[in-house]
Amino acid sequence: MFSRFGKPGLTRRTFLQSTAAVAAATSLPRIANAQDKVIKIGFLAPLTGAVAAWGKPGLDGCEIWAERVNAAGGIKLSDGDYMVEFVPYDNEYDPAKARTGATKLIREDGVSFIMMLGGDTWPGVQPVADRTGMLFSTLLPSDLGPDTTTLIAPAEVHPIYNVTAVEWMAENRPELKTAVMCAQDDALGLPSVATYLAAFEAAGIEMQGEPLLFDPATTDFAPVVTRLISSSPDIVCLDTCYSDYVHPICEQLFQQGYEGQIISCTADFYDQIIAKTSAEFMEGFLFQFPDFDDPALNSDQVNFADPNGFFAEYNKRYPGQWGAVSWEYASIMDLWKAAAEMAGSSEPDAVIAAMKEGGTGKHAFGDARWWGKELFGIENALVGDWPVVAIEGGKATIKEFRNIPAWYDKHGDLLVKHMKAYDQMWDQRG
Incomplete structure (x- = not known):
């Protein structure tokens, strides 16, 4: 597998x-x-x-x-x-x-x-x-x-915007020191793995083992999660897993008693995850995509017309x-x-x-x-900027907008290092 x-x-x-x-x-x-x-x-x-x-x-x-x-x-x-x-x-x-x-x-x-x-x-x-x-x-x-x-x-x-949530998490939850990660082994998962590894290293968060890569054909996530949380990590990172993976992984984390921080690129249809787990379990779940009824999107910096009406x-x-x-x-x-x-x-x-x-x-x-x-x-x-989103009270909430080029100016060498390690730089992909 x-x-x-x-x-x-x-x-x-x-x-x-x-x-x-x-x-x-x-x-x-x-x-x-x-x-x-x-x-x-x-x-x-x-x-x-x-x-x-x-x-x-x-x-x-x-x-x-x-x-x-x-x-x-x-x-x-x-x-x-x-x-x-x-x-x-x-x-x-x-x-x-x-x-x-x-x-x-x-x-x-x-x-x-x-x-x-x-x-x-x-x-x-x-x-x-x-x-x-x-x-x-x-x-x-x-x-x-x-x-x-x-x-x-x-x-x-x-996957570069994923650094923003890790950076925010490290500043706001400094007690979180260790992390594990899983991802499907494909063109969406691998560059995201490299990005999260760079972000965790920049934040001083220790990885407990190599990222766990699973076959995209996987349907049974119980053994994936069992292996993932065996080291009792502070953070479980779901990388850029498809929603068809995020949902069963979260269910397994809930059923197997995980109580730490979860961070993911996406949390599509998170209301369904809450229904299968609990609001308490999903409280504080960090990801990168807001609901467009969020008041923060009415800021003058936002260039999407009438986001609340569109939503x-x-x-x-x-x-x-x-x-x-x-x-x-x-x-x-x-x-x-x-x-x-x-x-x-x-x-x-x-x-x-x-x-x-x-x-x-x-x-x-x-x-x-x-x-x-x-x-x-x-x-x-x-x-440019990208939002950091947390589930609070069962609702996606923008915590902050963070600047991606500003992170890269400080830590770009780490991102390049990990991209190269996973053969994800443009000259490696061919």
């Missing part, structure tokens, strides 16, 4: 060397200009399967975003106003299906921009991006490299489905819309140039800068 450096499935290097992938991409025409006063945006993400919680809620949020924009007159380009329409394609978190989806969205649907979750699916898409010049976005900056010139990470800076409408339409990505793809569209209107065009080259003008951008949580040369080989990640 457990491995340390296993890399299941296709790697970026092997996929990019696939002659079939390249051949398929070479024949693609580039269709970037909107037709019939409608701009089509591709949504290429897992809508079913184990990773659907980081795809489908984002599509639902985008539909609300589109209705708002269209009701306000659409996207204003140099040759008129355009309505916006999302075209989804379920890649099921599979590289080959993602390649097929990208091809269809460009060739048949004529999209002007494609949003992805990224991760294991990006190697399937990169040949298409290279051949067509289509602009893609990812929620995982670890996809970035010097050759990914048409790929941007403008909303989520996974209310989302929950009215999709009760119980709010999660980490419910707002992120919509936030990317805010940046894309502003850039397209600045450029007066939906052409990918024009949009990315306008988006990166001046080296800064309006991130959802405040002004940010385009960054990443040292870590990714390219400055295509929009990085």
Whole structure:
């Protein structure tokens, strides 16, 4: 069940060397200009399967975003106003299906921009991006490299933002001295493991053993948790486990009597975890994604329009489905819309140039800068502040916004060290 450096499935290097992938991409025409006063945006993400919680809620949020924009007159380009329409394609978190989806969205649907979750699916898409010049976005900056010139990470800076909760925890809970960690062994889990290790080391928190990596096919988490807490750690870190893993792991921690601190990248549908454990057990659970009814989001620094209203409408339409990505793809569209209107065009080259003008951008949580040369080989990640969130009284609560570049300026060498140890630097991923 457990491995340390296993890399299941296709790697970026092997996929990019696939002659079939390249051949398929070479024949693609580039269709970037909107037709019939409608701009089509591709949504290429897992809508079913184990990773659907980081795809489908984002599509639902985008539909609300589109209705708002269209009701306000659409996207204003140099040759008129355009309505916006999302075209989804379920890649099921599979590289080959993602390649097929990208091809269809460009060739048949004529999209002007494609949003992805990224991760294991990006190697399937990169040949298409290279051949067509289509602009893609990812929620995982670890996809970035010097050759990914048409790929941007403008909303989520996974996994680097995970350092903020560890830093906050170390300052506010200094009695917590030891930690253990588990994660699925894949392109989402491994860079996050490296990031948490760097954050714990920077905070002076001792790791009790190597991170426990489990096969993504795991369904029985009782032995995982038994092994995880055998050393009686102060902190259990769930890394960037999918919600399908976070829920049963938390249930097992509860059933096996764990009473320490839990920290995780996400806590999607945390009300369901509380229902299966208890409010007391989940009190103080730290993660990185707020509910958008949080009063802290009404701050002047926040660049997401009417977050409380968006949250209310989302929950009215999709009760119980709010999660980490419910707002992120919509936030990317805010940046894309502003850039397209600045450029007066939906052409990918024009949009990315306008988006990166001046080296800064309006991130959802405040002004940010385009960054990443040292870590990714390219400055295509929009990085600034990120919230630290704790469950208090059964409700997600923003404790503080913390600056990611400020942490990196102090501890970047640790992050690079651990990324290299897990083969997660851009020049190691190929």
